[in-house]
Amino acid sequence: MHGQQTGCSSSSICFRSLEIIMDIGGEPESRKRKRTSHACDACRLRKVRCDGRQPCSTCASAGEECGYGVEAMPKNKSDVILDVALRSESMLQKLSLQLQSIIGSKIPVDIQGVTSPLAFISPATNESNHQLDSPADHISNAILSQFHSSTTESILTWPHLQDFHALRQNYSGSVFHLESLRPPLKHRTAGIVPYASKSEVECILQSFERNINFWYPTLSRATAIMVQQQILSNNLDEDISSCLSILVMALGCASELVHSATVDTIEKSTYSEQRDRWQLISALYFDYAFKRIHLAQAECTTEAVQCLFFTALFFAFLQRPIQAWSFISATASKCRLLLSYHTSEVSTDSIECLRRIFWSCYILESDYLAELSALPQTGIAEIESSIPLPGEYHTHASSVDEENSSLYFLACISMRRLLNRVHELLYARKGGVASDINQFPSVVVELDNQLENWKVLLPLPFQFSMNKEIIPSAEGGFLRQRYLTCKSVIYRPYLTWALSLTARGDSIPPIVSDGCTTCLDACCLHAENLSGFPQTVMVDTWICSLSMASVMLIVLAISREDSLRRCLPFGVVEIGPNISKHLTQWIQIPMQGLSPSVMRSIKLIEDVNSSLRTILDS
Structure with missing residues (x-):
């Protein structure tokens, strides 16, 4: 599977070709591809390029009816890429329509009147400078609004963490300022191109x-x-x-x-x-x-x-x-x-x-x-x-690797679009419904449904199970981490609702308890499955460090409440050391100076884990 790679040794450099077998249909590769089978009837008649949307861009601009007839030719492996793209696009279009109907009659929420940790997040000084487009525009285009309330820094300001004075005092500084004060990258005075055989x-x-x-x-x-x-x-x-x-x-x-x-x-x-x-x-x-x-x-x-x-x-x-x-x-x-x-x-x-x-x-x-x-x-x-989704493009020596790469890229795009919609609908500074207990449950149900549909659409090489089982494909492991991130963010409003109820001494209804458990299970499984996936280490170490810090802060907030502690999974105190071990290794790999914000995240995770052990042991 892709992800099981052999490095280049310093003496003799060799490389194994990667073979990924996809059980998705077996027409010979020599067969000429027929892209026109995915064109709408109008574009096929005009013999013009069709982007495969419903309606397609050509018909939409012309104001004509857009319809798709019967497949003109059988599909080969490459056609599956477009199929996945179109199904993903259809899924997101349905999500847009359903969510617009849910929030269409939405009444602006009086943030100051909501008893929730979200009510105390984000400084009001930014409000005058931030104007959102219409909700419909933000759903059609998967936009992640500025000043949303789901960052790690926002979680640290939750009122249910206010008793941890040392944490707030030691980690209240801006991540941006930490990184902006970092010494510049050192460059050699003379550029040298290394010799390579x-x-x-x-x-x-x-x-x-x-x-x-x-x-x-x-x-x-x-x-x-x-x-x-x-x-x-x-x-x-x-x-x-x-x-x-x-x-x-x-x-x-x-x-x-x-x-x-x-x-x-x-x-x-x-x-x-x-x-x-x-x-x-x-x-x-x-x-x-x-x-x-x-x-x-x-x-x-x-x-x-x-x-x-x-x-x-x-x-x-x-x-x-x-x-x-x-x-x-x-x-x-x-x-x-x-x-x-x-x-x-x-x-x-x-x-x-x-x-x-x-x-x-x-x-x-x-x-x-x-x-x-x-x-x-x-x-x-x-x-x-x-913008059309990725189409035909020759990127790899192996046609199988090329197809799998395109499928993986589409999976990452559709997940990022879904994540943006989650952030926008639930946590946007103006219009997010996470703090409105009358509205967010229906939004959560629909978002979770779309997330599960995304998982079902994954091609065989990237499918994963919902446990700690090691996945042969590194890309499948990376996508599982994305899935768990999305799941936890979708269900986080239930967690903040539960914390608000305990603050008032109210009982927790079963639906809230179940949602809280779903959020925590996803958070903890995300942390437990943290591993050295090449993409995580190569591109996402900084982002991963903050995401893991969020997980630890959420677990700490829950651990303080006797009525919610039962929602925590067994062995939760082992999560922190696992995260710290991986991040400590990854931060040293580039050897070009240590990231101050990643270092701070590691220290925060260790301090939170220490507090967590103290609470649970007592």
Whole structure:
């Protein structure tokens, strides 16, 4: 399965081809693909491209009826990708309609009159500067509003944690300020391109394809071959093409560094040698490329957008969230511009590349906004419903890996869209219903239904069970973590409702207790299943540290209440050490300075776990 990888050794570099068997239909790959079978009747008649929506963009703009007849041809494996995309799109469209009907008659909630921890979250000073669009717009486009109330910093302000004075005092500072005061990344005065043999270059590029280009499939095989030829010929110049090639090499080396640091079977001495080697080479490549990134910032081409995007990913690997967000923002803005003004001269591959980078930025920008709610937004979320989902694009040497990568990418996109809707409908500063006990239960039911539908739609290689069982596919494990995050955020209003009831001395109805248990089970299983998934370590360590801190704070708040303590799963005190162990290992992998906010999260988790043990032991 994908995720069981073999690293490049320092002496002889070899690589096993990855084989993923998908039990989804078996027409021969030689059969010519018939995309027209997914076009609507009107587009098929006109012989124009159809995006497969209901209605499609062409019919919607023309005001015509959009209908789909019987399949013209049998479907092969590649067609399954589009099927999943269309089913996911249909699911989200139904969600939009159902939720609009639920909140359509919504009366604004008097926040000051609500007895809930959410009533005390987010400073009122931001209110005058924050104006939301209509709820319908935010549901149609899966937007994550600024100043939402589901960040880790917001949870720390819950009134039910007010007795933990040391926690509030020691961890009340802004994550943004911690990271913004961080010393800048050190660069060498002279850029040096490391020497790499042909086998080493092949290994590095295979690592890039197996990891980065599997999670964010944006680099075409044609470009990857060009990169290999340019590196082997040492034909590097002061141009964007060279900058792109070096960034691909830097990310490939970083992927190998993550692999060598997270595989348990490597001996300590061998691990140390490999780690030092890959760290040095990745740093040298990135240093060389970063000195030329101004070329990408000055141009407006697909290659320039790719350079900015890969720079953002490398800063995410370095656990520098401010710099990563800065380049994600620059990438998204330029990508949006090129998609808005592309001409017929632009190749189909270039357009598809830009669309895939658009969706990658959508995922990453939303991830960062989930924890830094005041970050300025690029506006890509406001137009996401008008951008076609990923289509045909040659990204991998193996057609099976290519199909699985596209399916995985679609799964990540649809999950991020659902997460944004959850945050928007429940926790938006103006309009979120999480604190309204008369409205949120129906919203929670619908959101949970859509989450379960998402899980059912997952292709076989990425399916997972709801327990602590190890999943063969690292991507399946990563998606399970996303699922559990979404589940816990959906049911969190029940937890805050239960805390409010205990504060007043009221009894807890069964429906509230059940919802509270569902939230806590998802939170704790999320923490228990924390593992060194390459994507988590490579891109999400900073975000993961804050998410895990949220889990610990929620558990601590519940542990104080005798009537709610029974909702906690058995062995909850073992969660903190597991989280701390993984984060402490991951923070040291880049070897480019430790992230102060990740370090603070680790310390917070350890302090919370100490308080938790004291409470439960008593």
